[in-house]
Amino acid sequence: MKRDPHTPSVDISRRCFLGQAGTGALLLGLGGLTLSEHAFATAPHSAGATTDSPVSPAAQAALVVAADPTRLPSPIQRKHSVHHDITLEAREVRGHLADGSVFDFMTWNGQVPGPMIRVRQGDTITLTVRSAASNTRPHSVDMHAVFGTGGGSSATLMPPGGSRREFFKCMYPGAFIYHCAVPNMDEHISRGMFGMIVVEPEDGLPPVDREFYLGQHELYTKEPFGSTGLLQFDYSSMEHEDPNFVLFNGTVGAFTGASALKAKVGETIRVFMVSGGPNLTSSFHPIGNVWKNCWPQGALANAPLHYVQTQSVPPGSCFVGEMELPVPETIKLVDHALTRVARKGLLAEIAVEGQANPGAYRAIS
Numbered sequence: 001m002k003r004d005p006h007t008p009s010v011d012i013s014r015r016c017f018l019g020q021a022g023t024g025a026l027l028l029g030l031g032g033l034t035l036s037e038h039a040f041a042t043a044p045h046s047a048g049a050t051t052d053s054p055v056s057p058a059a060q061a062a063l064v065v066a067a068d069p070t071r072l073p074s075p076i077q078r079k080h081s082v083h084h085d086i087t088l089e090a091r092e093v094r095g096h097l098a099d100g101s102v103f104d105f106m107t108w109n110g111q112v113p114g115p116m117i118r119v120r121q122g123d124t125i126t127l128t129v130r131s132a133a134s135n136t137r138p139h140s141v142d143m144h145a146v147f148g149t150g151g152g153s154s155a156t157l158m159p160p161g162g163s164r165r166e167f168f169k170c171m172y173p174g175a176f177i178y179h180c181a182v183p184n185m186d187e188h189i190s191r192g193m194f195g196m197i198v199v200e201p202e203d204g205l206p207p208v209d210r211e212f213y214l215g216q217h218e219l220y221t222k223e224p225f226g227s228t229g230l231l232q233f234d235y236s237s238m239e240h241e242d243p244n245f246v247l248f249n250g251t252v253g254a255f256t257g258a259s260a261l262k263a264k265v266g267e268t269i270r271v272f273m274v275s276g277g278p279n280l281t282s283s284f285h286p287i288g289n290v291w292k293n294c295w296p297q298g299a300l301a302n303a304p305l306h307y308v309q310t311q312s313v314p315p316g317s318c319f320v321g322e323m324e325l326p327v328p329e330t331i332k333l334v335d336h337a338l339t340r341v342a343r344k345g346l347l348a349e350i351a352v353e354g355q356a357n358p359g360a361y362r363a364i365s
């Protein structure tokens, strides 16, 4: 097998975006995405509590951990197998959670979810995992695309500053989660250590105009939703599976309002969504649209379902869905367990711009 010169490295070195948590005028560039004050706005019905701990200078220098949903590998066009060298780095980072609050995330390559890996059935991968020297906890990776003990988690267990390598062949197609799998894996996944590997079928996926990549997970904090400052992880509420935050990409409202994702009338779009959990099942629904083609569980070997309104995406699984865009609108991607949207921070929007289509939809009075 030859190496694919067109396969972008997944070892993404992200620029360091420094910001002042809680300052309204701040604009943060993120790979073409603008995260504004609005992007971190909390819901109008939030508790609005403030913790005892003010935002320290260290907390103010927090990273944007939200992965850019438009930054994902291109669809695969080739009809032959190749080998990939891929590196994932475990990084424990203090990142923006919401307007005025920060949290100590655990990430792959500094982003939540971790980078999407995209290969073709039959491809082989040499995966290097390494752990930043500044980390404080052990980490490993379980890839659901791998035949092997623990999905490779035993072979990739590493201490802070450590590094491991493994080889595997992508023998079956689908969209699969990868996640940290140390004994406290529920905490590590909650803090952000999950991502997606897409193994495209040999014949590829249908062409679309745009693709987006999102990851849902929940955060368990001692402080209620809407609190400011450095929020602390709470093991008790995790044991009761009662989170204060349910999020896309580790951040409250990062892709809403002026920072909504963009598309145009007449296009078709595909959404890849990985459900990290660690405990909640998403009822994934596009408000104002429908999943025209939908692969539950990311099971791409099967024919898609058509015109699905709400699809369950259990923790430890993925979703692939496509929409057509016949009218201009703002599509709200939600978990239809709507308390998570109204009170816990979960929302992403797609602003569809273009000519009105009154034969398909119009407001009358």
Ligand SMILES: [Cu+2]
Pocket (backbone or CB within 6 Å): 106, 138, 139, 140, 180, 181, 182, 188, 193
């Ligand atoms: Cu970990």
